[in-house]
Amino acid sequence: MSTTTESTEAKRRGAFSSRRVFILAAIGSAVGLGNIWRFPYVAYENGGGAFMIPYLVALLTAGIPFLYLDYALGHRTRGSAPLAFRRISKKTEWLGWWQVGICFVIAVYYAAIIAWSLQYTIFSVDKKWGADPEGYFFGDFLEAADITDGLTLDVVPGVLIPLALTWIAVIAIMALGVQKGIGATSVVFIPVLFIAFVILVVRALFLPGAVDGLDALFTPNWEALTHAGVWAAAYGQIFFSLSIGFGIMITYSSYVGRKTDMTGSGAVVGFANSSFELLCGIGVFSALGFMAQAQGVAVDDVAADGIGLAFVAFPTIINEAPAGALIGVLFFASLILAGITSLVSISEVVISAVRDKFEMSRVGATLAVTLPAAIVSLFFFSTTTAIYVLDTADKFINSFGILLVAVVSMLVLAWAVRTLPVFATHLNEYGSVPVRMWWIVLISAITPAGLTVVLVKEFIDTIEKPYEGYPDWLLNSAGWGLAAAVIVFGVLATLVRWRPDTPLTVPAAEPREEIDR
Amino acid sequence: MSIEAVVMMIVAILVIWGGLALAVVNLSRSPDRNDP
Numbered sequence: 001m002s003t004t005t006e007s008t009e010a011k012r013r014g015a016f017s018s019r020r021v022f023i024l025a026a027i028g029s030a031v032g033l034g035n036i037w038r039f040p041y042v043a044y045e046n047g048g049g050a051f052m053i054p055y056l057v058a059l060l061t062a063g064i065p066f067l068y069l070d071y072a073l074g075h076r077t078r079g080s081a082p083l084a085f086r087r088i089s090k091k092t093e094w095l096g097w098w099q100v101g102i103c104f105v106i107a108v109y110y111a112a113i114i115a116w117s118l119q120y121t122i123f124s125v126d127k128k129w130g131a132d133p134e135g136y137f138f139g140d141f142l143e144a145a146d147i148t149d150g151l152t153l154d155v156v157p158g159v160l161i162p163l164a165l166t167w168i169a170v171i172a173i174m175a176l177g178v179q180k181g182i183g184a185t186s187v188v189f190i191p192v193l194f195i196a197f198v199i200l201v202v203r204a205l206f207l208p209g210a211v212d213g214l215d216a217l218f219t220p221n222w223e224a225l226t227h228a229g230v231w232a233a234a235y236g237q238i239f240f241s242l243s244i245g246f247g248i249m250i251t252y253s254s255y256v257g258r259k260t261d262m263t264g265s266g267a268v269v270g271f272a273n274s275s276f277e278l279l280c281g282i283g284v285f286s287a288l289g290f291m292a293q294a295q296g297v298a299v300d301d302v303a304a305d306g307i308g309l310a311f312v313a314f315p316t317i318i319n320e321a322p323a324g325a326l327i328g329v330l331f332f333a334s335l336i337l338a339g340i341t342s343l344v345s346i347s348e349v350v351i352s353a354v355r356d357k358f359e360m361s362r363v364g365a366t367l368a369v370t371l372p373a374a375i376v377s378l379f380f381f382s383t384t385t386a387i388y389v390l391d392t393a394d395k396f397i398n399s400f401g402i403l404l405v406a407v408v409s410m411l412v413l414a415w416a417v418r419t420l421p422v423f424a425t426h427l428n429e430y431g432s433v434p435v436r437m438w439w440i441v442l443i444s445a446i447t448p449a450g451l452t453v454v455l456v457k458e459f460i461d462t463i464e465k466p467y468e469g470y471p472d473w474l475l476n477s478a479g480w481g482l483a484a485a486v487i488v489f490g491v492l493a494t495l496v497r498w499r500p501d502t503p504l505t506v507p508a509a510e511p512r513e514e515i516d517r
Numbered sequence: 518m519s520i521e522a523v524v525m526m527i528v529a530i531l532v533i534w535g536g537l538a539l540a541v542v543n544l545s546r547s548p549d550r551n552d553p
Contacts, residue, residue, distance in 0.1 A: 018549055018551070019549040019551065020549070048522075048525070049521070049522060049524075049525025049526070049528075049529070050525070052525065052528065052529045052532070052533075056532060056533075211518045212518075214518055214522065214526060215518040215519060215522045217522075217526075218518075218522040218523070218525045218526040218529070219519055219521055219522040219525070220521055220522075220525050256551075257549075257550075257551025258551070259550035259551050260549070260550075260551060261544065261547040261549075264540070264543055264544040264547050265544060267540035267543065267544070268537070268540040268541055268544050270540075271533065271536040271537035271539075271540045272537055272540075274533050274536075274537075275533050275534050275536075275537045278529060278530065278533050278534070282526075430550065432543055432544065432546070432547040433543070
């Protein structure tokens, strides 16, 4: 592809202006809520300091190699997830649409958590939750109804308004395009997020009891390394944290120049994500150590993750800590910054696919995707039963959506289409980290095997015990039903024809020029 | 904090943040060849 053709393609599809912007956007996507509220607890629960060993093994044998697979697919084929798979083989296009379906579902509920964080940033100033943060969050803020009575359409205005604002922001960013929207947002948000979190961590480290929290997090339990579950947790954490396997990295890498060092960039993204995760672990457990000391209990009694950590434990810490309001604003603003850059990347998977399939304008495709997503989001996630639908959809779409499509697509690319040697050659053309036989072995056998263990464990756990004791009708609709529906959507979407002027073959590589190495 | 916990914290920081530093140094040696 000549430079002129590449520039025409960049104008038509959109492109990142430089490698730096691409890397910041990829870090923005990878660094999300999971880094802040999932990693610290997973590490604590699975061996503490000893967890670092399976975690690093998973990063090097699954995370970064899988990142390279996504990069190779998107960067070589220059397409959104469905177009990238279509250009590899007609029979694999459905995998791309399956990923698009997953991203649409996640975007719809992910926005709600950002909306809660928006409200809680403001609440932090005067500690609006009062002396009982748990009762306030579920009762006063979410107005959570009893799910056994069925779904309600009772709207909670305190959630509806910030949720609408979140969608307006996302629609504006997406309409501005790849560079001026996604790229510019990441270039500003990621450094601000880093600075905000560093201030938060430093503050937390000086709280009384912080050392006890760090002691709980880092004291190694070497015996844990003999448990398969601990290794599965490490592979699961790396996998869910890096935004791999469901179209985001395919889409982003299709927007970066042909001569980009993708392997060198991927190493930076992988280690940056883990570096931020470690920082989150230090900050969160310092704060939990303070909370334990203030309440006169063990760290184990206050350790939490997810929604409970963010909206119950942190408000408790903010209540009791000196300069609590500062901690609150920094913490919830960090959730917003990390959440928005991830939500933007998830939305782009869908918008990019619609643009490629229908040759639509940027604004047209943005509105065609985000308006329905916003309406569904506002409809389901501003009601008094939103929390249950969100929790169920999140659990099932992660385990039986993202993880399943990742394993299937990896096996298809490795064993059915047998495209890994071609990908390795592509990555090596401008890459600074040589991709050799080790990568093909990892991607075709080791990584799918590791992720399959995680998947099977999730499946057995979910079958044996109804998730969170929720009623069957909820698990069968927002859980299993949704996970199955995105697969059906993937297959059906392939029936829609591509526009005649969309080339369905891999774009020819630019003739290799002599370059200074 | 126990000695073991301190050691593990330092090792984790050195390996992960050190890995990031190495990755950044490696990338800075490989110039962005795309047209501006």
